[in-house]
Amino acid sequence: MTATRRNLEGNEACALGAIRAGCRFFAGYPITPSSEVAEVMARELPKVGGTFIQMEDEIASMGAVIGASMGGVKAMTATSGPGFSLKQENLGYACGSEIPCVVVNVMRGGPSTGMPTRPAQGDIMQTRWGTHGDHAIIVLAPASVSEAYSETIRAVELSETLRVPVVVLLDEVIGHLTETVDLAAVPEAPEVWRKFAQGPADAFEPYAVTEDLVPPMAYPGDGYRAHCTGLTHAPGGFPTQVPAVAAAAVQRTTDKLTLHRDRIESWRVQDVDDADLLICAIGISARAARQAVRDLRAEGVKVGLFRPVTLWPFPEDALRALVAKSGTQTVLVPEMNQGQLALEVERVLAGQARVQGLFKIDGQAITPDEIAEAAKEALA
Amino acid sequence: MVSMEIRFSGSGGQGLLLSARILAAALTAQGRNVAQSNAYEPVSRGGLSRSDLVISDGEADFPLARRLDYMLVLDEAAAGASVPLLTPQSLVLCDAERVQTVPQGAFRTLSLPFTETARGLGNPRVTNIVALGALSALGQVCAPEPLLDSVLAMTPSKLARLNRDAFAAGLQMGETEPA
Numbered sequence: 102m103t104a105t106r107r108n109l110e111g112n113e114a115c116a117l118g119a120i121r122a123g124c125r126f127f128a129g130y131p132i133t134p135s136s137e138v139a140e141v142m143a144r145e146l147p148k149v150g151g152t153f154i155q156m157e158d159e160i161a162s163m164g165a166v167i168g169a170s171m172g173g174v175k176a177m178t179a180t181s182g183p184g185f186s187l188k189q190e191n192l193g194y195a196c197g198s199e200i201p202c203v204v205v206n207v208m209r210g211g212p213s214t215g216m217p218t219r220p221a222q223g224d225i226m227q228t229r230w231g232t233h234g235d236h237a238i239i240v241l242a243p244a245s246v247s248e249a250y251s252e253t254i255r256a257v258e259l260s261e262t263l264r265v266p267v268v269v270l271l272d273e274v275i276g277h278l279t280e281t282v283d284l285a286a287v288p289e290a291p292e293v294w295r296k297f298a299q300g301p302a303d304a305f306e307p308y309a310v311t312e313d314l315v316p317p318m319a320y321p322g323d324g325y326r327a328h329c330t331g332l333t334h335a336p337g338g339f340p341t342q343v344p345a346v347a348a349a350a351v352q353r354t355t356d357k358l359t360l361h362r363d364r365i366e367s368w369r370v371q372d373v374d375d376a377d378l379l380i381c382a383i384g385i386s387a388r389a390a391r392q393a394v395r396d397l398r399a400e401g402v403k404v405g406l407f408r409p410v411t412l413w414p415f416p417e418d419a420l421r422a423l424v425a426k427s428g429t430q431t432v433l434v435p436e437m438n439q440g441q442l443a444l445e446v447e448r449v450l451a452g453q454a455r456v457q458g459l460f461k462i463d464g465q466a467i468t469p470d471e472i473a474e475a476a477k478e479a480l481a
Numbered sequence: 482m483v484s485m486e487i488r489f490s491g492s493g494g495q496g497l498l499l500s501a502r503i504l505a506a507a508l509t510a511q512g513r514n515v516a517q518s519n520a521y522e523p524v525s526r527g528g529l530s531r532s533d534l535v536i537s538d539g540e541a542d543f544p545l546a547r548r549l550d551y552m553l554v555l556d557e558a559a560a561g562a563s564v565p566l567l568t569p570q571s572l573v574l575c576d577a578e579r580v581q582t583v584p585q586g587a588f589r590t591l592s593l594p595f596t597e598t599a600r601g602l603g604n605p606r607v608t609n610i611v612a613l614g615a616l617s618a619l620g621q622v623c624a625p626e627p628l629l630d631s632v633l634a635m636t637p638s639k640l641a642r643l644n645r646d647a648f649a650a651g652l653q654m655g656e657t658e659p660a
Contacts, residue, residue, distance in 0.1 A: 108505050108515060218523060245540060278544055279502075279517035281509050385545075392543035469543050 105285035111249045111276045112179075115205050115269060116141035117284070118253030119177045123292045124203070125151035126176040128165035130158050130184060133217040134273040135207035138179035159184035163191035163204070170195075170202050171329065173297075173320045175257055179205035182224060183214055185231065192266060193232030194331045199264040199308070199316065199354060201295055203256045206268055207276035208384075208437075210464050219464030220273035222384060225441040228268045229413045237354045239267045239365055240413040242383040246280035251287050252410065255367075258293040263361055264315050265354075270412060272437065274385035274466050298325040307338040308350070314357040358414055367410040368419050372398060376405030378476050379429045379454070381420070381446050383412060385466045386435045392469035397476060404476050405429075412442075417449040424454050431479050435459040435467045483537045484513075486546045487622065488563055489609075490531040491555030491579075493521050496609035499635070500553075501532035503613065507623050507631035508536055516544030529558045551620050553612050554580050555595065572620060574612065591619070591658060598650050607647035610636075614651020618658075625652055 109117070116138050119127075127142035143153045152169070156162040162178045169176040180188060185206045195202050210216030211223045224231075228240040241256050243249040249271060256267040296317040298305050305325045309316045316336075319325035328338030333350055335341040341350070358365060371394055373379060380390040387408045397404045407423060409416050424432065432454050434443040443458040450456060459475045461467050487504070489497040498519050505515040516535040522528030533546040549566045554575045560582040567573065571588040578596045593615055599608040610632055617625045629648050636644050 106509060108502070108509055108517065218521075245544075247540070274518065274545070277519065279505065279515070280540065280544060281505075281514040281516075388541075388543050395542055466545060468545075469547065 106281060106283045108279050109246055109250070109282050110137060110279045111243070111246045111271055112137035112207065113141050114246045114250040114282065115179065115253045115271070116145065118250040119203065119257055120145055120149060120151070121250075121287070122175070122254040122257035123294075124175040124177045124257055125149065126166070126169040126174045127151070127178065128154045128156050128162045128169070128176070129178045129180070130156050130162050132159070132181045132184045134209050134276050135179040135181045135205060137276075138205050138207075142177075159187035160191060163188040163195075166202050167191060167195050167200050170200050171321075175201070175261065177203040177205065177257070179207070181207050181209050181217075182211045185224060185227065189232040193234065193236065195266045196232060196236035196238055196354070197234070197331050197333075198329050200266070201260040201264055202266050203253070203260050204266065204268045205253070206270050208270065208272045216464045218273070220385060220437060220466055221462070221464065222272050222386065222437040223441070223462075224270065225383075225412065225436070225438065226444075228270050235351055235355065237265055237358045238413060239263070239265055239358070239411070240270050241267065241367075242270045242410060242412040243275060244384050244387045244408060244410075245275070246278060247282040247286065248410070249275060250282065250284060254287060259365060261293055261295045262315070263357060263365075264295060264318065265358065270384075272384040298323065302326070306336045308334060308336045310336055310353060314353055314360055362414065365411055365414060366416040366419065368416045369408045369410060370423065371406040371408075373405035373407060373423055373427055375403055376427050376429050377403040378431045378433060378480050379405050379407055379424065379427065380433045380435065380472065380476065381407045381409070381442065382435050383409060383442065386437060389467050389469045390435060390472050393472035393476065396469060397473050402477065402480065415445050415449060420446070420449055421453065424450060429454055431455045431457055433457050433459060433472070433476055433479055435461075435472050435475070437461050437467060482539075483535055483541050483543075485536040485550050485622065486548060487534045487536070488531055488546060488549050488552040488566070489533075490529075490553065490559035490563060491576075492558045493524060493528045493530040494526040495530070495555050496606070497530050497555065498532045500609040500613055501534055503631045503635050504623060504628065505534055506635060507628045510631070511623075511627060513537070514539055514541065516541050518545055527558075529562060531559060531562075551616060551622060553616065554584065555608060555612065557581055560584060574615060574619065576608070576612070593654055593658070595651070598654065599647060602643060602646050602650065604643060607643055610644050610647040611651035611654070614648040614653075615655035616651075618652045618655025
């Protein structure tokens with residue numbers, strides 16, 4: 102036992118993780134069940150020289166975060182479904198103009214204002230396709246308080262180094278859950294920053310095509326000319342509709358994530374090698390699945406768990422390889438919506454295994470017993 | 482592995498979440514892992530309110546309550562809500578004054594004068610601390626000394642004497658209850 106062990110709430114862990122990773126700007130419009138992220142940021146950011154602004158609305162919060170990041174500061178906001186919907190236009194701007202930023206989205210019942218204090222997992226597809234057009238985005242889905250801390254750190258780092266918005270996607274249960282965590286378990290590491298422009302200012306292009314596909318960013322005041330727009334732009338930063346240039350610009354932002362997939366993708370497995378049935382789940386549903394796997398294994402039922410920690414881009418090769426290796430015939434997908442993760446698992450497996458859903462939309466978490474029962478039925 | 486599950490239930494404003502936090506802190510200090518989840522209604526006072534602790538060695542697989550070992554019921558609003566989670570090993574402690582419909586079933590239930598005792602000490606707001614004392618005496622949850630330390634560390638120092646008295650009264654109440 103160490104002195105760094107403490108009881109921490111999931112939302113609080115997101116805030117502390119962001120600060121640990123060097124986030125020094127938060128703009129937000131408090132919304133249940135994410136408000137504690139803003140509360141902790143309001144309390145803690147001034148202590149480290151950071152800035153907290155309670156904005157007039159969700160849209161402005163996202164705008165302020167983009168502005169802060171363009172100003173050379175690591176920036177984050179937090180929200181829930183209704184607010185996440187409002188943020189989509191600006192989030193798209195951040196995707197298109199490759200502005201590093203982190204958005205914590207704590208899922209509650211939907212659609213619309215739905216059930217503010219009840220959990221859901223209905224934003225799985227929205228985090229990937231909420232904003233219009235082809236775009237690159239990363240979504241991380243912690244399933245515990247300690248992971249809310251470590252994955253928010255990773256969110257800041259991925260966002261910075263890949264110049265891409267990163268969503269930290271929690272459900273209400275994980276956001277409001279308090280767990281004993283050891284913050285010192287995350288090893289000390291040098292702070293990670295985006296690549297800033299270097300060398301001759303005349304030759305600088307704000308969207309230069311580099312080997313790693315991540316253009317260096319101008320730090321304000323360093324003398325590099327920067328032009329930023331939501332319009333499709335050429336490497337020089339100005340709008341273009343020249344077909345080949347426009348296509349290459351959009352293609353580079355998505356190729357960028359493909360190129361760095363090994364660093365982005367993360368998943369956890371439990372008892373998968375000999376599994377007759379595999380469960381695929383995120384967040385609180387994955388915690389229920391973890392218990393269900395333990396309970397079923399105790400009864401001699403061979404089940405395993407595949408848990409994507411990186412939800413988008415979905416770790417598809419890992420899942421395919423796992424199903425091929427174990428010979429699993431059935432994949433059970435428990436989720437608190439009408440079937441979103443199941444769609445992606447179906448796409449990935451494309452007939453390699455049967456995909457069975459366990460969907461719940463009543464504002465209650467899926468229980469281990471419900472998953473165990475569904476697993477047994479699917480195996481019968 | 483999960484070793485113990487405890488539910489603090491009643492009506493909003495009774496200090497249920499705080500009681501759970503106090504016990505959680507005491508157990509964490511002893512090296513246990515605790516998961517706390519809360520449920521309450523969107524009102525400033527009243528409404529069904531509860532806080533659950535799932536205590537384990539290492540991180541719990543599932544952090545929400547499944548089978549309660551101990552349940553505290555401080556208000557009628559929470560009397561019937563949790564019966565499906567009780568087992569023959571469960572111990573249910575009800576407030577004698579505010580719980581009229583004492584949960585019935587194959588589990589042990591005690592009705593104890595938490596509110597009355599707190600009022601006798603001069604402030605019904607320490608009902609939750611009286612109940613924590615009784616829980617410490619009656620259950621294999623947490624030894625009294627570290628729990629009291631946690632009570633005093635997490636409540637205002639100007640109320641230290643009142644909380645100390647409330648905890649002692651609860652402890653005595655539990656110790657004198659026939660096993």
